[in-house]
Amino acid sequence: MEAMISARNISKVYGNLMAVKDLSLDIGTGFHVIMGRSGSGKTTLLNMLGLLDDASSGEIYIREKLVSDMKARDKAFHRMKDFGFVFQAFHLHPKLKAFENVMIPMYINPELKTANIRERALELLVLMELGDRSHHFPDQLSGGQQQRVAIARALANNPTCIFADEPTGNLDAESEKIVLSHLKNISEKGRSVVVVTHNEAVMEYADRIFHMTDGVLEEKQ
Amino acid sequence: MRVRYYFHIVYNNLIRRKRQVISHSIIIVLALITLMSTISMASALDDMVNNYIFQSPKYRTYNIVYYRNDKLLENKLFDILSEEEHVLEYYIRTWEQGGFILNDDELFEASDRDHWLFFYAADSSVSVITGEAINKNSKNVGIIPKQFYTDNNYEIGFEKEPDDFLDGEDFIGKEITMRFYAVDFSEYPFKKINPMDYTFKVIGVYDIGREMRQPYEVYIPYDDLRNIDEELKNRTIGGSEDLGSTISFIVDDVNNAQGVFDRILSELMVPISPMATLGIIQDLGGYILIVGSIISIIVILIALINISLSTLKMVKKRTAEIGLLKAMGYKNNQIATMLSLESTAIGCISLAGSVSFVLLLIKVLNWLIQSRLSIQLRYLNLSLKLDSLVIAAAISLLIPLVTGILGMRYALKISPTEAIKAE
Numbered sequence: 001m002e003a004m005i006s007a008r009n010i011s012k013v014y015g016n017l018m019a020v021k022d023l024s025l026d027i028g029t030g031f032h033v034i035m036g037r038s039g040s041g042k043t044t045l046l047n048m049l050g051l052l053d054d055a056s057s058g059e060i061y062i063r064e065k066l067v068s069d070m071k072a073r074d075k076a077f078h079r080m081k082d083f084g085f086v087f088q089a090f091h092l093h094p095k096l097k098a099f100e101n102v103m104i105p106m107y108i109n110p111e112l113k114t115a116n117i118r119e120r121a122l123e124l125l126v127l128m129e130l131g132d133r134s135h136h137f138p139d140q141l142s143g144g145q146q147q148r149v150a151i152a153r154a155l156a157n158n159p160t161c162i163f164a165d166e167p168t169g170n171l172d173a174e175s176e177k178i179v180l181s182h183l184k185n186i187s188e189k190g191r192s193v194v195v196v197t198h199n200e201a202v203m204e205y206a207d208r209i210f211h212m213t214d215g216v217l218e219e220k221q
Numbered sequence: 222m223r224v225r226y227y228f229h230i231v232y233n234n235l236i237r238r239k240r241q242v243i244s245h246s247i248i249i250v251l252a253l254i255t256l257m258s259t260i261s262m263a264s265a266l267d268d269m270v271n272n273y274i275f276q277s278p279k280y281r282t283y284n285i286v287y288y289r290n291d292k293l294l295e296n297k298l299f300d301i302l303s304e305e306e307h308v309l310e311y312y313i314r315t316w317e318q319g320g321f322i323l324n325d326d327e328l329f330e331a332s333d334r335d336h337w338l339f340f341y342a343a344d345s346s347v348s349v350i351t352g353e354a355i356n357k358n359s360k361n362v363g364i365i366p367k368q369f370y371t372d373n374n375y376e377i378g379f380e381k382e383p384d385d386f387l388d389g390e391d392f393i394g395k396e397i398t399m400r401f402y403a404v405d406f407s408e409y410p411f412k413k414i415n416p417m418d419y420t421f422k423v424i425g426v427y428d429i430g431r432e433m434r435q436p437y438e439v440y441i442p443y444d445d446l447r448n449i450d451e452e453l454k455n456r457t458i459g460g461s462e463d464l465g466s467t468i469s470f471i472v473d474d475v476n477n478a479q480g481v482f483d484r485i486l487s488e489l490m491v492p493i494s495p496m497a498t499l500g501i502i503q504d505l506g507g508y509i510l511i512v513g514s515i516i517s518i519i520v521i522l523i524a525l526i527n528i529s530l531s532t533l534k535m536v537k538k539r540t541a542e543i544g545l546l547k548a549m550g551y552k553n554n555q556i557a558t559m560l561s562l563e564s565t566a567i568g569c570i571s572l573a574g575s576v577s578f579v580l581l582l583i584k585v586l587n588w589l590i591q592s593r594l595s596i597q598l599r600y601l602n603l604s605l606k607l608d609s610l611v612i613a614a615a616i617s618l619l620i621p622l623v624t625g626i627l628g629m630r631y632a633l634k635i636s637p638t639e640a641i642k643a644e
């Protein structure tokens with residue numbers, strides 16, 4: 001099976017610091033966990049794979065298309081169409097209700113019909129077991145619920161890959177379990193999920209586990 | 222991106238930064254209010270001066286003073302004035318006369334005060350609002366003020382007139398007898414001597430507001446006034462003879478007066494002076510406009526700096542959010558459109574707010590003018606002029622857009638990775 005994202009010998013240099021060193025990686029379907037200590041380069045790697053940042057050297061392919069050949073708008077299009085992002089801080093719009101937050105990425109998706117956007121947002125919240133919270137504002141939701149809204153938002157345009165950077169960083173153990181099991185579910189439906197964390201508990205959900213040390217990635221069998 | 226959604230996000234962003242929206246709007250509203258009310262006031266004063274005061278016969282009348290015996294000059298002046306199409310009427314001016322009413326017991330409620338009138342020669346430009354006009358051959362008739370008040374110590378000013386003004390119409394048909402005195406100048410102190418009486422019948426009333434007259438000023442036939450003048454001169458003892466003579470002429474429009482002046486001055490070296498001058502009011506509109514513009518410009522400058530900085534601060538605070546939108550695939554032009562719409566909305570709110578405020582202000586001021594100011598200022602009518610509305614609309618849209626530039630530049634440079642950095 002062909003890889004959704006392929007990285008070939010990518011590096012990222014900040015001044016004289018090499019945050020990611022000559023790294024190669026293929027991401028297909030399933031739950032990928034990248035573990036590593038703080039400062040090991042996890043976020044840097046995720047940014048490059050998610051087309052949020054450029055690699056200093058090496059090549060990244062999205063479905064065999066070379067990223068360094070893409071214009072900014074093409075990258076923006078891939079981020080909209082193929083990727084969903086979940087972050088440690090949920091970054092929900094405080095004055096929009098849960099379902100309205102989920103609608104935001106769909107506004108710019110030309111493939112979706114205007115009439116369907118709202119319904120789709122509500123469906124995604126049901127999927128995240130938040131059907132009864134869809135009309136709540138973020139401050140009326142718990143951290144775990146907010147993160148599930150963020151996951152629903154990441155799923156809005158039916159992406160093939162979800163990137164999550166420390167998604168459980170702000171959650172208690174109970175919420176953490178719920179959020180991770182949802183991410184696991186997603187990965188079992190033919191999508192890629194890439195979770196970056198230093199939380200050991202995430203490992204039990206993983207299909208593939210990687211360890212990052214000082215910019216070097218190593219897969220754990 | 223669908224327009225409806227732009228508005229949805231923009232609306233919610235504005236709700237979120239409510240306090241900032243309000244404070245930005247207030248600054249813009251202040252600038253717009255000073256600007257619009259300044260323009261309204263200046264143009265109302267201008268309108269009053271040009272369309273009303275200067276259109277009244279009094280302000281369209283000019284005097285030429287010359288040596289009485291210079292008949293050659295007098296004839297030349299008559300020739301020129303008769304040729305000029307903008308000159309409606311001209312005549313040798315007979316001096317106005319003031320005197321006390323003799324039969325005031327019959328006419329007015331009993332009071333200690335004497336009743337005084339002041340006579341002008343009626344010309345064709347006097348507009349009678351009730352009753353009849355004075356024609357060339359009439360004798361012993363008069364047009365009195367509709368707003369009738371026979372106190373020579375009183376003068377119409379800025380303040381509202383006293384409420385014991387009489388209605389001139391009540392006097393139509395009545396006869397008023399005046400007593401004039403000649404003066405004995407031969408020994409000091411001078412004495413009033415040789416009284417003469419003049420009776421006229423009130424045949425109509427005029428509006429002192431429109432004619433810019435005092436409430437005791439009465440028009441009588443030209444010949445009557447001249448007779449009184451000559452009779453009093455005959456009865457006067459001593460004093461110096463008046464060697465001057467005055468020709469008065471009325472133009473159809475003050476704007477056409479200059480042409481007549483130029484012609485007279487180029488052919489004959491005689492001084493021409495207006496019968497009445499306006500003083501401060503004439504230039505007041507201009508002053509208000511200058512002061513108001515300066516204040517508006519200062520407020521606009523403050524607004525530009527203040528709003529620029531606070532918009533920039535707002536965008537910086539939203540760095541993560543804007544980064545997230547970019548991570549989601551939003552393009553720079555979509556984010557720019559969103560931010561511009563937010564700014565434009567603030568502009569529209571400010572415009573609506575200031576227009577409603579100014580409309581209300583104008584209503585209140587107009588009410589005050591009508592109820593508290595004198596009859597001669599009732600033509601001061603403030604209104605929101607289209608041009609000031611257009612200027613205000615332009616400014617209310619430009620300020621937010623210009624002040625948004627700093628924030629916009631910052632927003633466009635935000636990297637999508639900013640979203641990932643935890644707060």
Ligand SMILES: Nc1ncnc2c1ncn2[C@@H]1O[C@H](COP(=O)(O)OP(=O)(O)OP(=O)(O)O)[C@@H](O)[C@H]1O
Nearest residue numbers: 014017019036037038039040041042043044045198
């Ligand atoms: N924009 C940047 N400029 C300079 N150095 C950077 C930048 N971003 C990251 N770094 C450095 O690169 C290294 C890797 O950072 P990165 O954020 O990828 O670590 P991480 O593994 O995600 O850490 P954490 O678990 O704390 O999030 C760190 O030493 C960091 O200081």
Ligand SMILES: [Mg+2]
Nearest residue numbers: 042043044165
């Ligand atoms: Mg990190």
